Amino acid sequence: MSVKESVQHDARNQDEHRREVDPAQGKPLWQRIGWLVVIWTGSVLALFVVAMLLRMFMTAAGMKSH
Numbered sequence: 001m002s003v004k005e006s007v008q009h010d011a012r013n014q015d016e017h018r019r020e021v022d023p024a025q026g027k028p029l030w031q032r033i034g035w036l037v038v039i040w041t042g043s044v045l046a047l048f049v050v051a052m053l054l055r056m057f058m059t060a061a062g063m064k065s066h
Contacts, residue, residue, distance in 0.1 A: 024032060
């Protein structure tokens with residue numbers, strides 16, 4: 001590999017490293033926190049739905065808590 005090719009190769013590697021910057025770093029804090037709240041709320045609601053379905057099936061099968 002010649003010196004010129006080596007320099008070009010190094011320049012390409014540096015460009016790739018610059019592109020690996022996290023795109024979320026450019027977003028405002030309120031937007032990042034907003035997504036966190038949306039994802040957390042969605043997961044809690046999904047867990048609630050699964051729990052209610054399990055409770056419904058268990059009640060239908062004759063299993064009651066009292």
